[in-house]
Amino acid sequence: MTITTKFTVVVPAAGIGKRMGADCPKQYLLIAGKSILEHTLNNLLAHPQIGRVIVVLHPDDKQFKQLAIAADKRISVVTGGEERSDSVLAGLNAVDASEPWVLIHDAARPCLHAEDLTKLLKLAEQGEVGGILAAPVRDTMKRANADQLIIKTESRDNLWHALTPQFFPLALLKFALQTAQIQKIAITDEASAIEQYGGQVKIVEGRASNIKVTQPEDLFLATSYLSPLAAIEDKGE
């Protein structure tokens, strides 16, 4: 793969944000005057190796077309499904079948750093094994029973938080997700579909600041990560 290779990203943005409990889907909540979805799309389209973005929208989404970024010719939209994996599959079906690789990145992750995306994309130069951005677990991890009584302390050696983007050969990922759907296996990330039938997935360490905005307190975190001060600190200036 040469550096000029451009990749397509599928951005699942068809969720309703139940856990956020806001009066609109969380991807449309504003941070520094822009929606979370706009921050996410700006980060992707600012990267020289991203050529196209397929945004997967809820069937009732009326907000996306109001955004200025919706006019960007590199963006196309498709309709999502009941589960995130259905939405991802809908997005994959809109990717040109001749493209060897594809990225999946949650609309709800607006703090992706360009350096981490560049690191992940290097997998395409190393062979056929796809991978995911991930952050090492930092807290002690407890397994509890239904009464929330601790039954075990899990080893945190080689334990990672799976993030996105997740980056795989297109045909392989479509096959894995379609197989999981047919077998009615619940899939919460693309890597687990690949693992399900024995495929290999590489961990690429990324910044823990690449959070998924899920609950109200995550908005404060994302706001601080997206602040100009955070950008200066990240450069070590």
Ligand SMILES: Nc1ccn([C@@H]2O[C@H](COP(=O)(O)OP(=O)(O)OP(=O)(O)O)[C@@H](O)[C@H]2O)c(=O)n1
């Ligand atoms: N049927 C779905 C469900 C989720 N997503 C997207 O997948 C990403 C990660 O999902 P999550 O954080 O769970 O978002 P929601 O499903 O909106 O949140 P909740 O589970 O709290 O409703 C989000 O960008 C969301 O918009 C999607 O495209 N289609």
Ligand SMILES: C[C@](O)(CO)[C@H](O)COP(=O)(O)O
């Ligand atoms: C894909 C993901 O963001 C990786 O951590 C996560 O699995 C999405 O889970 P959600 O419950 O759909 O937010």
